[in-house]
């Protein structure tokens with residue numbers, strides 16, 4: 001006799017509802033909602049100024065929106081995260097959320113060693129053994145396919161691609177529950193871009209890290225995402241499974257995007 | 263009724279140069295510092311007849327604590343007879359009538375720049391340390407407001423990162439004086455530019471230490487019997503200066519913190535940095551009766 005089909009009730013890891021944010025007269029986000037299941041990759045595309053980075057900064061609790069709620073389904077993490085105080089935010093981001101910025105200056109101490117940049121995450125989480133810091137930093141850099149013989153070189157002496165790998169290593173050093181990537185490959189030349197994407201894909205497959213990746217490059221989004229969210233002027237205009245959105249875009253703006261790309 | 267009839271003419275009742283309200287403020291701030299060990303407390307920092315940076319912070323604390331029955335000792339880098347120590351000592355005595363001493367054991371109040379005496383201090387003694395830079399976070403965070411926030415959050419990751427970087431670059435922790443130390447498991451403080459040799463003396467010490475920065479207008483304190491733990495990795499032990507095996511060429515004292523005296527032939531000789539300990543050692547060798555107190559270090563090893 002066959003087993004009855006298992007009904008897997010997975011709850012979303014990330015649930016953002018009705019997030020709105022204005023900067024003066026600029027409405028950067030209008031009623032943006034997103035749902036991400038464990039192990040899933042959500043891609044966010046949209047033109048420059050559409051609010052992608054602002055939304056990601058909200059998810060990293062760097063920005064507090066004017067309205068909206070944000071929950072993460074993690075042990076010991078409750079309620080609307082936008083309501084957390086500064087200290088609780090810092091601890092949550094330092095230990096559970098990893099982020100890679102487009103601009104490595106935002107994510108790295110350029111004159112400290114690369115391994116030190118990774119080790120800082122571990123230090124904030126309370127690791128006090130030097131040899132463990134070294135091993136874990138090496139492990140994270142290795143997983144990011146960073147050339148280990150340069151692990152103590154400061155990022156300022158490294159190429160753009162390598163700087164992104166240091167950021168990535170830092171972001172994954174503590175096995176984050178959520179990895180946020182803001183244009184991680186923008187500005188890199190095409191061949192380097194492909195290599196960094198390969199690394200991200202490999203990491204995703206091996207570790208099943210839940211990711212939200214922002215890019216205005218459809219190719220990047222297509223390579224990595226399970227689901228796609230299309231943004232325009234601070235609003236979500238279309239959302240769905242990646243294949244679906246790319247093959248059969250519903251919204252005029254998405255159609256324009258997809259066709260421009262092809 | 264005139265104002266004059268309600269107030270008194272000047273009366274020589276305020277010992278120690280500072281007026282009563284200035285001392286009152288410093289006492290309140292000192293009490294606060296003692297209540298929150300290692301936390302930097304801002305204070306007004308009055309003018310004293312000495313240039314900022316020459317120990318005005320320490321001097322204001324001493325002026326506040328002193329009275330005609332306080333026996334006071336002043337040292338600069340361990341020496342009682344350096345110009346700065348001598349002039350501060352004379353000033354304190356002149357404005358308060360307090361007797362002075364060079365003997366650590368006989369002092370009630372010890373003001374010091376950059377050293378803690380080698381003889382153990384007691385519960386009835388107060389050590390005042392002059393501090394040039396009270397903010398241990400300054401090298402990692404120049405913005406004072408953010409640094410305060412970091413203290414409030416016990417956000418010391420960057421301090422640890424600095425130690426990590428030093429070991430990666432040089433194979434060891436390079437930080438010499440002012441070694442950042444965690445007080446009572448809560449605040450990281452700078453113990454003033456005392457050598458690493460002196461930092462363990464603060465840990466669970468019987469005496470009260472008050473650290474005061476006149477130019478920076480902040481003071482902090484280590485109350486008696488308080489944990490003071492230098493920031494170190496679990497697997498990279500804290501190391502003091504390697505002076506344990508050195509012998510003082512003048513007094514023969516051995517196993518204490520030394521001053522290095524470079525010689526013409528490129529070698530060095532050493533003199534014990536705690537000058538009074540050197541003098542006592544010489545007197546003892548001459549057969550005089552001197553009371554040599556227990557020392558924190560014995561044969562170059564820190565005792566518990």
Ligand SMILES: Nc1ncnc2c1ncn2[C@@H]1O[C@H](COP(=O)(O)OP(=O)(O)OP(=O)(O)O)[C@@H](O)[C@H]1O
Nearest residue numbers: 023026028046047048049050051052053054055216
């Ligand atoms: N801190 C800020 N202060 C004022 N306006 C801001 C701020 N951050 C973002 N904005 C504005 O919000 C809007 C959305 O910006 P955001 O950076 O989120 O766009 P984006 O989609 O990431 O664009 P890009 O693709 O160029 O990175 C823009 O109009 C921007 O000028």
Ligand SMILES: [Mg+2]
Nearest residue numbers: 052053054182
């Ligand atoms: Mg952006």
